[in-house]
Amino acid sequence: MKYKTQKIAYYFWALSILLLVLQITYGFIMGFARIGMEGLHEIIPFNTARATHTNLLVVWLLSGFMGAAYYIIPEEAQRDLVKPKLAFLQLISLALVGVTAIVGYHLNWWEGRKFLEIPRPLDWLVVVNVLLFLGLILVTLFTGKRKTTTALVLSMGLFFAALLYLPGMIQFDSQTMDSFFRWWVVHLWVEGVWELIMGGILSFLLIKLTGVDREVIEKWLYVIVGLTFLSGILGTGHHYYYIGVNKIWLIIGGIFSMLEPLAFMAMALFAVNMYRKGEKNHPNKIALYWTLGAAIISFIGAGLLGMAHTLPQVNLYTHGTLVTAMHGHLAFWGAYGMIVLAIMSYALPNLTGRKRYDTSGSRLAYWLSNIGMLGMTLAFGVAGVAQVYLERRYGMDFMDVQNEIKVHFAVLIILATLFATGITFYVIEFFKYGLPNDEALDMNLD
Numbered sequence: 001m002k003y004k005t006q007k008i009a010y011y012f013w014a015l016s017i018l019l020l021v022l023q024i025t026y027g028f029i030m031g032f033a034r035i036g037m038e039g040l041h042e043i044i045p046f047n048t049a050r051a052t053h054t055n056l057l058v059v060w061l062l063s064g065f066m067g068a069a070y071y072i073i074p075e076e077a078q079r080d081l082v083k084p085k086l087a088f089l090q091l092i093s094l095a096l097v098g099v100t101a102i103v104g105y106h107l108n109w110w111e112g113r114k115f116l117e118i119p120r121p122l123d124w125l126v127v128v129n130v131l132l133f134l135g136l137i138l139v140t141l142f143t144g145k146r147k148t149t150t151a152l153v154l155s156m157g158l159f160f161a162a163l164l165y166l167p168g169m170i171q172f173d174s175q176t177m178d179s180f181f182r183w184w185v186v187h188l189w190v191e192g193v194w195e196l197i198m199g200g201i202l203s204f205l206l207i208k209l210t211g212v213d214r215e216v217i218e219k220w221l222y223v224i225v226g227l228t229f230l231s232g233i234l235g236t237g238h239h240y241y242y243i244g245v246n247k248i249w250l251i252i253g254g255i256f257s258m259l260e261p262l263a264f265m266a267m268a269l270f271a272v273n274m275y276r277k278g279e280k281n282h283p284n285k286i287a288l289y290w291t292l293g294a295a296i297i298s299f300i301g302a303g304l305l306g307m308a309h310t311l312p313q314v315n316l317y318t319h320g321t322l323v324t325a326m327h328g329h330l331a332f333w334g335a336y337g338m339i340v341l342a343i344m345s346y347a348l349p350n351l352t353g354r355k356r357y358d359t360s361g362s363r364l365a366y367w368l369s370n371i372g373m374l375g376m377t378l379a380f381g382v383a384g385v386a387q388v389y390l391e392r393r394y395g396m397d398f399m400d401v402q403n404e405i406k407v408h409f410a411v412l413i414i415l416a417t418l419f420a421t422g423i424t425f426y427v428i429e430f431f432k433y434g435l436p437n438d439e440a441l442d443m444n445l446d
């Protein structure tokens, strides 16, 4: 059965899509700056564009996760969301905080802490916003008719993600201490609790799309949660190699972070196995593509490309180079970008009442964006490896190296155009079928 308050999800996703488009715009600004076309330099210097690009990424993903929770939790708990009006208030405040932060970055109001550039006073507004969100979701879940493993894992991920925002708000004078706790947010998010969010959404999608028994699917979810915590928590050590903390982290970080791909591998095996086991012939094939794609590409981008530079002997040379950007792009895209686009692709027809799923637009969106992003990853990778050898092994000057690798950014721009074309198709498909409505929900398409 469907619940009327599930419509709220649509509006969070619409915000998410708009921010994705904006993120890509800033990606292009940087790409062009890298080949010397810096017309915007006076207004949007590279460092501002970079902070804006990565922060927009985080906000569109969070808005996507929140939409997913507003869609999934009522259906799993079998009740409407409590206080739906407050959810709209939460959406508006999220958008306002986001816009303030972005405008602030252009006026030089930001902190030089990668990914956590939001100035601390604004952090408090983020905290209020997220508390409101969690309150709505958790009260709905715990006053609902059932508390499924899928819903609990998803909520647990969201809850711990909120909690882990706090260590990033502490003020330190020491660079080492600041860095140490910054990773509690950045690393423990993407290689810890966000994996639970991903696992929860993945599990929901597989239950709906493959028709395999919930019991079977949720058993896998326990394995994923277990592997994530086992490897991810101490895996934080791969960011503590040469920052001024005890050397023991070289060993701890090396060993445990090498185990991290297991959780992503489990997710990929999980998704593919459920697909093969599934007997349900769900008409929404494109949602299934995105779902399987997320599980597989995240294993490549996060798991394999993460492994490529996680040993201290390697990271000594690759740290902070374009090798990191190579991994960052495919990991974020595969794991979190794709799972958000998967849940949207699945839910939107149900919300708007459209019965056509497998349109050529939706297929072009899928293939162009994925081929484009894989190509971009290669371009970053080639540039990154060249940078590591020239700069770090042979001691060439930083700026001279940047000049040498310029050509790879020309390639990057071409592939990014392919990616952006795919996303354009996705955006058209998203808005083409109109707003969510009660009649559609009454039809209970699934």
Ligand code: HEM
Pocket (backbone or CB within 6 Å): 023, 024, 025, 026, 027, 028, 030, 031, 034, 050, 053, 054, 057, 321, 324, 325, 328, 329, 332, 333, 337, 412, 413, 416, 417, 419, 420
């Ligand atoms: C048109 C598409 C895009 C282009 C041209 C682009 C380009 C760039 C560039 C040039 C950088 C800075 C690299 C440097 O330091 O020189 C960057 C950083 C980054 N981008 Fe993108 N990007 C695009 C889309 C995306 C998407 C869709 C995602 C995520 C799903 C993403 C995630 C990131 C991340 C995580 C970083 C920071 C990487 C790091 O910490 O080293 N980008 N991007």
Ligand code: HEM
Pocket (backbone or CB within 6 Å): 114, 115, 186, 190, 191, 238, 239, 257, 258, 260, 261, 298, 302, 303, 305, 306, 307, 308, 309, 310, 311, 315, 318, 319, 320, 321, 324, 327, 328, 331, 332, 335, 336
């Ligand atoms: C979906 C999961 C993941 C995402 C979204 C992700 C994304 C990122 C991003 C954006 C960075 C740059 C962070 C910064 O400098 O502030 C980074 C760094 C790093 N990641 Fe991941 N990652 C993921 C999983 C993994 C896994 C599983 C491994 C190891 C197997 C790994 C290994 C590393 C390492 C070693 C660095 C440090 C790079 C450096 O020293 O510059 N990552 N990751």
Ligand SMILES: [Fe+2]
Pocket (backbone or CB within 6 Å): 187, 191, 235, 236, 238, 239
């Ligand atoms: Fe990490």
